[in-house]
Amino acid sequence: MEVDILTIFPGMFPGVMSESILGRAQSKGILTVRVHDIRDFALGKHRIVDDYPFGGGPGMVMKPEPIAAAIEHALLCRESDAGGESRVLLTTPAGRPFTQGLAREYAACEHLVILCGHYEGIDERVGTLVTDEVSVGDYVLTGGEIPAMVIVDATARLLPGALGDEASAAEDSFWEGLLDYPHYTRPRQWRSLEVPDVLISGDHERIRRWRREQSLERTRRRRPDLLEHAELTEEDLKTLRNLAP
C-alpha cells in the first residue's frame, strides 16, 4: 500500500512512521509512506497557505490552490498500477467516523492520499477533489496530522505480513464488533491478584469459551451499542441471556 500525506508540519511524522509496526511494514516493502509539505505547493515568496475567511469570523482558512496542487502531485506519486482508484481522504471532525471497518476497507486499497487541515479548516471547494471525509472522534484536534497517523496505523497493521502473528488482528477489539477479552501474563500472582484459573487449565475449549464470554460481558457493560451490529453466534446469544443483569 502507498500513502501520501499532505501537511504543513511534515516534521511531525518521521518518529511515528519509522518505529514499531509502521517502520517494519515499510522495511518489508508492504507499506510506502511519503510526506509532502503543502507549503512547497504555495506560490509567492512567503509561501502562504492560509487566508482570512470570507464573511468574517475568527481564525484562518487553508487556501485551495496549494492544496489542490499537492493532491494532484500526490496522485502522480502513485507507483502501483494494480487496480482500484486512489482514495483522497480529508481529515475533519465533520467526516465519517473512522472505525475498524473503515480501516479494513482502506487496507484493501492500493493508494491513500491523506490531507491534514489546520486553523479553521480547509476551503470547502477542495471537497471536489476528495473521495472521503474522515473523523477520528467527536473532539477537535489542532490539526489533521494526528488523525492521519491514526488512520495509517490502524490501516497498515491490517496489511498481510504487517503483524508478527497474522491471527492477532482478528483477535483485537472491534474485529467481530466486540471488545477484546482481558489479557494476563506472568507472574501468576501479583499484589495478591491471581490470574483466572481457567487460563492455566490447559483446556483450550474452556479458555476459548471463557474469553468469548468475557468479550461479550465487557461489551454489554461498556459498549452496549456495539452489540447491535456484532457478529453473534447462537452460542453468544445464549451466553448473553445467561449473564447476570
Ligand code: SAM
Ligand atoms: N473548525 C473545525 C471544526 O469545528 O470542525 C475544526 C478545525 S481543527 C482546529 C483543524 C484541523 O484539524 C481540521 O481541518 C482537521 O484536519 C483536523 N481535525 C481536528 N479534529 C479532528 C477530528 N476529530 N477528526 C479528524 N480531523 C480532525
